[in-house]
Structure formats: C-alpha cells, structure tokens
Amino acid sequence: xxxxxxxxxxxxxxxxxxxxxxxxxxxxxxxxxxxxxxxxxxxxxxxxxxxxxxxxxxxxxxxxxxxxxxxxxxxxxxxxxxxxxxxxxxxxxxxxxxxxxxxxxxxxxxx
Amino acid sequence: xxxxxxxxxxxxxxxxxxxxxxxxxxxxxxxxxxxxxxxxxxxxxxxxxxxxxxxxxxxxxxxxxxxxxxxxxxxxxxxxxxxxxxxxxxxxxxxxxxxxxxxxxxxxxxxxxxx
Numbered sequence: 001x002x003x004x005x006x007x008x009x010x011x012x013x014x015x016x017x018x019x020x021x022x023x024x025x026x027x028x029x030x031x032x033x034x035x036x037x038x039x040x041x042x043x044x045x046x047x048x049x050x051x052x053x054x055x056x057x058x059x060x061x062x063x064x065x066x067x068x069x070x071x072x073x074x075x076x077x078x079x080x081x082x083x084x085x086x087x088x089x090x091x092x093x094x095x096x097x098x099x100x101x102x103x104x105x106x107x108x109x110x111x
Numbered sequence: 112x113x114x115x116x117x118x119x120x121x122x123x124x125x126x127x128x129x130x131x132x133x134x135x136x137x138x139x140x141x142x143x144x145x146x147x148x149x150x151x152x153x154x155x156x157x158x159x160x161x162x163x164x165x166x167x168x169x170x171x172x173x174x175x176x177x178x179x180x181x182x183x184x185x186x187x188x189x190x191x192x193x194x195x196x197x198x199x200x201x202x203x204x205x206x207x208x209x210x211x212x213x214x215x216x217x218x219x220x221x222x223x224x225x226x
Contacts (some may be wrong), residue, residue: 004153034214043117043201044217045152089153097167099144099203100216101153 002027004092006102014110021075021105023090028068030092035064035075038062038087038104047088048075080109115204115218123224124192132187132221134202142166143185145177146201146214153200160185189223197225 003026013019023033032051035043048057048064050073056065073090087104094100103108113194116135124130136143137192146154156169160179174190183204189196203215 036217041222042116043219044203046216048215049214070213091153097144097159098156098169099146099154100156103151103153108149 002030002092002098002100004090004100004102006088006090006105009103009107010106010108012108012110015080015082017080017109018076018078019080019107021077021088021090021107023073023075023102025071025073025092025100027035027094028071030068030094032065032093033064033073034091034093034099035062035073036091037105040087044089045049077107080107082109082111085109115202117200117202117218117221119221121222121224123226126192126194126225128192129188129190130192130223130224132189132200132202132223134185134187134204134218136183136185136204137216138188138206140206140216141183142205143179143183144203144205145185145187146203147171147196148199148220149203150198157187157211167219193226194225197223 007022034049035047050066061078087106089104091099091101118133144155144159148154157210158168163179169218176188178186197222201220205215
C-alpha cells in the first residue's frame with residue numbers, strides 16, 4: 001500500500017526566506033504527483049502537477065521536483081511571503097485512480 | 112467556467128443517522144472523486160465515479176456509497192453515522208476517469224460533525 005510522508009510537519013520562517021518542503025512515497029509506480037495548498041478549514045488548491053515522466057514543474061515562485069526512482073519530491077518556495085502561510089500537501093496518483101496524500105507541512109511565514 | 116462546488120458547507124448529525132453530501136463538477140469534467148479528511152490528517156480516498164459508474168474505491172465500508180448523475184454532479188451518502196465520520200469531506204473533479212494523468216480540482220468541502 002502506498003505511504004506518503006511529509007517532512008517537516010511544521011515550519012516557521014521569516015519573510016523573504018527560501019524554503020524546501022519534502023515529500024516521500026514508498027511505491028514508485030505512480031502516474032503523477034501533485035502539490036496542494038490548504039488554508040485552515042478550506043478545500044485544496046492545486047499548485048503544481050508533475051507527470052511521472054517529468055522531473056520538475058515551475059509556477060511563479062514555486063518549483064517542484066520529482067525523483068520517481070527514489071520516491072521523493074520537493075517543493076521549493078522562493079522569497080516567502082506571509083500570504084504563503086498554509087498547509088502544503090503532496091499527493092501521488094496510482095494506476096487505480098487512487099490519490100494518496102501525506103499529512104502535510106504547516107508553514108508559517110513571519111512578517 | 113465554474114469551479115467545483117459542494118453543499119452544504121457545514122452539517123451536524125447524530126450518531127446512527129444518514130447523510131447526503133452533494134458536489135457539482137467543474138464544467139467539462141466527467142470524473143468525480145470523494146475524500147475524507149479528519150482533523151490534522153491528509154485526505155483519504157473514498158471512491159471515484161466516471162460516467163455514472165464507480166471507478167475505484169478506497170478502504171471505506173459499504174455504508175459509504177455514492178452516485179453520479181448524467182450532468183456529472185455527484186452525491187456521497189453515509190449511513191449509520193459514527194462519531195469517527197466527523198471530518199471534512201472533499202469532492203474533486205477531473206477530465207477523465209481512465210489513465211492517471213489528469214489533474215484533480217477540489218471543492219471547498221463539507222464539514223460534517225457527528226454527535
């Protein structure tokens with residue numbers, strides 16, 4: 001069964017700092033990996049999707065990488081802002097259309 | 112183009128009761144997936160519907176059931192509610208049920224509290 005782990009569970013950084021969030025998964029047979037943002041009590045906002053054949057995706061200040069063989073992905077956030085404060089979730093999709101989520105990293109950016 | 116919508120926003124039910132949650136897919140999407148997110152946890156996959164048929168199911172008991180309608184909107188039904196069913200229920204739509212390459216777009220969720 002696929003297991004997704006996110007480290008750290010919580011992170012607090014000063015505004016302007018660059019940061020990296022980590023995601024690992026146990027079964028490398030995935031179709032894609034998605035990074036989401038979730039504000040407290042709200043739904044999920046998709047940030048980046050990386051297909052299994054891709055190595056990275058970029059959107060603005062966000063860059064996500066995927067190393068399928070080692071079961072790892074990172075989300076890099078450049079020049080963090082207080083508005084980036086949220087929980088970040090990664091999820092991997094398998095061939096049976098299941099989307100497996102990690103428990104998230106709760107990010108706080110201090111002004 | 113409208114996004115994924117869910118109703119109701121919040122719901123309080125008593126143990127043993129039944130509940131129906133609703134989801135409207137994003138325009139042009141024919142696949143709907145449902146997830147349960149307990150407090151402090153990541154979402155857990157319940158099941159997926161593609162063209163009105165169940166197309167995959169997670170580790171949830173049969174008292175969790177669903178429907179998808181011809182307009183691709185969907186319902187999640189939970190019978191015999193238990194206290195542990197208290198969670199945020201998320202619906203996501205995507206462009207196709209087969210193949211894993213399509214991005215899922217999530218609704219705002221329904222917060223269910225079982226007392």
